[in-house]
Amino acid sequence: MFSQSEKINQHYVDTLLIEPIDSLQVSNFKNILLSNDELKGWTKYYAHKSFLCLKQSKRDSALFYSEKTIDVYNSDEAGYTYAERSLQRAYYVGGWIHKRRKNYNESLNFFLKSLDIHRKYPDHYKIEVYILTSIAEIHLAMGNPELSLRYQKQIEKDSLYKISYQAANLFNQIGILYGYLDKRDSSKIYLHKSLKYESDRSGLAAYTNLGELFYKEEQMDSAIHYFSIAKRISDTIDISSLRADSKVFAQTNYHFVDIYNNKHDKETINVLTRIVDSVTSLKKVDKEDRDFVLNVLDYLILAYEKERRFKKVKESYKKxxxxxxxxxQELFKEDLQKIEVGYKTKLKEEQISNLEQLNNSQKQKLDQQKITAIVSICSLFLGVLLIIVLYKRKTLKDKYEKVNLEQRLLLSQMNPHFTYNALNSVYNLLDVNSKKAKTYLLSFSKLLRSVLENSRKDFISLEEEIETLDNYLVLKSKLMAKFEYVINCELTIADIFIPPMLIQPFVENAIIHGISALKESGKIEITFSVSEDNSQILKCIIVDNGVGYANAIHKKSKNKPSISSDIVNDRLKIYGDKFKVNANFQIVDLKENGVVSGTKVILETPIIKE
Structure with missing residues (x-):
């Protein structure tokens, strides 16, 4: 790598290429640094050390040296260009290891930092492609196909990448993502693009995904056709030449062909059952795991239905x-941890900022003693005035950000509550009508996607809120005793923005604690209008013909209390403080001739204009 005759100086260390990255080259570079205490380069050394450990499959050591690189840079070499360039490699290694361990928030953070540094000091286009691919995979694993597609489309713009052997995998991934987003025509186009590259590996993946796409569309002849091609390919290639799961997917999907044609046996069911058990035993399930095991369970359900083993059908639905x-639960845990960390970080930043202001103020007073009295008085007056103005501005900004974090934290607490109630309704239907349960489980997954998307936003349009409410009410009216509902709104709903998931808990209470107890058909009416007292407040009135709020509260007191009203109340208080409006809700019983005839909820929340 170097000779003793060469002069070892900082420029030599900075421009030295450690190639190939092996134990000898990395060790030699370390000896160069040890020869002179004034040389900078330890960030570079530890970054290459982390990459070397990754190549050697020493993942714990690789992560250790990745974090060591970051610590050394921050403590000794911060701001030094050549040191900062080396951080890109360390962040990439850390991101890769966290991704393998399914620590997706940490992995995403590492990869995004690696991407920022690479774009600041671009070396080779392939590095960016690898980073973007990893970020896309993380978003998909976390259940965000839209974000995943956005990063894959960035890769597609790279003309050099599109002509490489990896283009087949790119088009295959884009096809899968369009399938997740129910854009099936686009999905088929990209999967067929992938097939243009003559490769057993890419062909196996594309044919498998085309088969799954037609299976979801219930076009069984086409599904069987593509599953059969994928099976033939998987039988002809060695498993060591491709990812093991690619062959597993192909073999598993072909079991569906046998089941569909009544050619399955006991061993087929045993194999599928072992696959389900192996996936469900994982401590953490990502989107790919989830979708794969749901497909396998569908195949088992079909087999059990053909054998009229209805107890097994119910058990499979339960799985x-x-x-x-x-x-x-994993998604909510990730979001909640991320928000809590952000909230705690914000509080620490406020404390540090206050200490810095105090130190600056003391320093300013010492400096002012060195100048004349008149200038000193004027400077002090102007300085104090400026500090007051800046402090007020900063206080307002910090308060807004803190409130924003608080409301997102409360919203994350509400999501599991909503999900549990909705999933429980689907599960209860299994005893009544297992065929309908499959349809409603699919409908619920679409509703859940919109709820998850909205919950990540500070504000959503009234149009999005009404659409989500409508989907929720359609699903609930089919799952429970029939009820009618109507949503009235004459406002320009696309231009009005409100906090998400404020209205749904009251609608849910109207159904579960109000009209579900009725023998006759229930009714729910939701009306949106602008408050007559304040044009900045949206008024939402929810009326049902149920048993009444007082009766519902009496029933609930015998069991465990609901947490949704408390969370909504806390969120409204935060929004009221933020926008200086009276955000609140009232619940009153409706009466006819002295008899309770239903419940009215009056909810008032701030309007945010686009």
């Missing part, structure tokens, strides 16, 4: 319920 629940 589907458990898999979806586990996946959503």
């Amino acid at each position: 589907k319920f458990d898999v979806v629940t586990l996946f959503n």
Whole structure:
């Protein structure tokens, strides 16, 4: 790598290429640094050390040296260009290891920092492609196909990448993502693009995904056609030449062909059952795990239905319920941890900022003693005035950000509550009509996607809120005793923005604690209008013909109390303080001839104009 005759100086260390990255080259570079205490380069050394450990499959050591690189840079070499360039490699290694361990928030953070540094000091286009691919995979694993597609489309713009052997995998991934987003025509286009590259590996993946796409569309002849091609390919290639799961997917999907044609046997069911058990035993389930095991469970349900083993059919539906629940719990846990960390970080930043202001104020007073009295007085007056103005501005900004974090934290607490109630309704239907349960489980997954998307936003349009409410009411009216509902709104709903998930808990209470107890058909009416007292307040009135609020409260007191009203109340208080309006809700019993005839909820929340 170097000779003793060469002069070892900082420029030599900065421009030295450690190639190939092996134990000898990395060790030699370390000896160079040890030869002179004034040399900078330890960030570079530890970054290459982390990458070397990754190549050697020493993942714990690789992560250790990745974090060591970041610590050394921050403590000794911060701001030094050549040191900062080396951080890109360390962040990439850390991101890769966290991704393998399914620590998705940490992995995403590492990869985004690696991408920022690379774009500041671009070396080779392939590095950016690898980073973007990893970020896309993380978003998909966390259940965000839209974000995943956005990053894959960035890769597609790279003309050099599109002509490489990896283009087949890119088009295959984009096809899968369009399938997740129910854009099936686009999905088929990209999967067929992938097939243009003559490769057993890309062909196996594309044919498998095309088969799954037609299976979801219930076009069984086409599904069987593509599953059969994928099976033939998987039988002809060695598993060591491709990802093991690619062959597993192909073999598993072909079991559906046998089941559909009544050619399955006991061993087929045993194989599928072992696959389900192996996935559901994982401590953490990502989106790919979830979708794969749901497909396998569908195949088992079909087999059990053909054998008229209805107890097994119900057990399989219960497993589907458990898999979806586990996946959503992991998503909520990730979001909640992220928000809590952000909230605590914000509080620490406020404390540090206050200490810095105090130190600056003391320093300013010492400096002022060195100048004349008149200038000193004027400077002090102007300085204090400026500090007051800046402090007020900063206080307002910090208060807004703090309130924003608080409301997102409360909203994350509400999501599991909503999900549990909705999934429980689907599960209860299994005893009544297992065929309908499959349809409603699919409908619920679409509703859940919109709820998850909205919950990540500070504000959503009234149009989005009404659409989500409508989907929720359609689903509930089919799952429970029939009821009618109507949503009235004459406002320009696309231009009005409100906090998400404020109205749904009251609608849910109207159904569960109001009209579900009725023998006759229930009715719910939701009306949106602008408050007559304040044009900045949206008024939402929810009326049902149920048993009444007082009766519902009496029933609930015998069991455990609901938390949704408390959370909504806390969120409204936060929004009221933020926008200086009276955000609140009232619940009153309706009466006819002295007899309770239903409940009215009057909810007032701030309007945010686009």
